Amino acid sequence: MYDTQTNAPALWQPLLPQPHAQSHKYSRGYVLIQGGYPVTGAARLAAMAAARCGAGMTAIAAPEVALPIYASALLSVMVKPYAHAAELQTLLEDTRVSSYLIGPGAGISQDTRLTTLAMLATGKPVVIDADALTTFAGQTDTLKQAIGASCVITPHEGEFKSVFGISAAHDRPTRITQVMTAAQACGAIVLLKGAHTIIATPEGRVLINEQAPSTLATAGAGDVLAGMIASLLAQGMPAFEACAAATWMHAQAARLFGVGLIAEDLPGMIPAVLQALLKT
Numbered sequence: 001m002y003d004t005q006t007n008a009p010a011l012w013q014p015l016l017p018q019p020h021a022q023s024h025k026y027s028r029g030y031v032l033i034q035g036g037y038p039v040t041g042a043a044r045l046a047a048m049a050a051a052r053c054g055a056g057m058t059a060i061a062a063p064e065v066a067l068p069i070y071a072s073a074l075l076s077v078m079v080k081p082y083a084h085a086a087e088l089q090t091l092l093e094d095t096r097v098s099s100y101l102i103g104p105g106a107g108i109s110q111d112t113r114l115t116t117l118a119m120l121a122t123g124k125p126v127v128i129d130a131d132a133l134t135t136f137a138g139q140t141d142t143l144k145q146a147i148g149a150s151c152v153i154t155p156h157e158g159e160f161k162s163v164f165g166i167s168a169a170h171d172r173p174t175r176i177t178q179v180m181t182a183a184q185a186c187g188a189i190v191l192l193k194g195a196h197t198i199i200a201t202p203e204g205r206v207l208i209n210e211q212a213p214s215t216l217a218t219a220g221a222g223d224v225l226a227g228m229i230a231s232l233l234a235q236g237m238p239a240f241e242a243c244a245a246a247t248w249m250h251a252q253a254a255r256l257f258g259v260g261l262i263a264e265d266l267p268g269m270i271p272a273v274l275q276a277l278l279k280t
């Protein structure tokens with residue numbers, strides 16, 4: 001049996017990170033995002049969301065060929081170009097990095113898979129989304145062996161099916177049980193996205209987020225959510241609460257914006273959502 005709670009700020013609000021007088025940019029959390037090529041929009045959306053959620057430093061590690069695209073479209077987000085795998089590994093080993101995100105726009109390739117494993121090998125929090133998840137299709141055991149503390153995977157239904165080999169059920173109790181079983185099987189927090197997002201830990205904690213507006217069904221909204229989770233993890237928020245807070249704030253940002261929402265609109269709404277949460 002499980003006890004499913006509905007996601008609400010009371011569950012995580014006191015744990016939201018806040019800067020203090022002694023903070024510097026690196027001490028506020030450093031999110032390193034793998035930037036893809038030729039799909040570059042997804043990592044940029046994630047990076048803007050990570051920065052707006054309070055990480056003091058957000059950087060995109062990008063193949064050298066993509067440097068002009070990333071650098072011309074980003075100001076506060078740093079771009080770290082690499083020419084080959086060894087240079088990327090050096091970027092990953094920067095001791096100041098406090099969380100990683102891989103998947104948005106990464107491409108379904110052996111390189112993406114190896115970079116995901118290299119991120120996991122650091123022992124720091126990792127968010128695995130989109131293409132990076134797909135590179136582990138049907139390989140839950142491999143994921144489980146590689147996953148250490150604070151790993152979050154964020155599949156939509158299609159990715160859930162490809163990684164865990166089962167279609168997410170439509171009836172709620174079965175769906176929740178499936179996500180809990182998936183979390184146990186891979187040893188990570190599993191966040192199954194959808195109109196109602198389910199968040200489950202390997203230890204059996206589970207939450208359901210119910211306040212997302214249907215305007216969130218728009219390209220890139222999931223990339224924004226992944227960046228938000230990575231940001232809260234980088235700032236030291238416990239992983240389950242970071243997932244719950246990011247999912248709630250993501251939905252709230254969309255609600256505040258209203259109709260006509262596109263993914264680019266979400267990062268800019270985060271400050272108003274955070275401000276209201278930190279005031280109450």
Ligand SMILES: NC(=O)C1=CN([C@@H]2O[C@H](COP(=O)(O)OP(=O)(O)OC[C@H]3O[C@@H](n4cnc5c(N)ncnc54)[C@H](OP(=O)(O)O)[C@@H]3O)[C@@H](O)[C@H]2O)[C@@H](O)CC1
Pocket residue numbers: 039040041042043103104105106107130131156157158159219220221222223
């Ligand atoms: N601005 C940018 O740069 C953006 C870049 N992006 C990046 O592009 C990359 C590939 O993105 P993508 O959309 O081609 O792949 P993906 O989402 O896996 O769809 C493939 C197939 O999966 C299915 N499917 C999808 N969603 C489903 C669901 N909820 N529930 C069930 N099934 C679902 C559906 O197939 P069907 O089931 O309909 O046959 C669909 O045709 C990826 O790296 C991403 O991060 C995007 O984030 C957009 C903004």
Ligand SMILES: Nc1ncnc2c1ncn2[C@@H]1O[C@H](COP(=O)(O)OP(=O)(O)O)[C@@H](O)[C@H]1O
Pocket residue numbers: 130156193194195196197212213214215216217218219220221222223224225
């Ligand atoms: N009908 C819906 N109602 C509310 N939220 C939705 C709905 N459909 C999708 N979402 C949310 O929108 C986001 C879509 O993410 P995802 O499927 O990864 O798209 P993308 O890959 O384009 O970023 C998720 O946060 C999901 O929970």
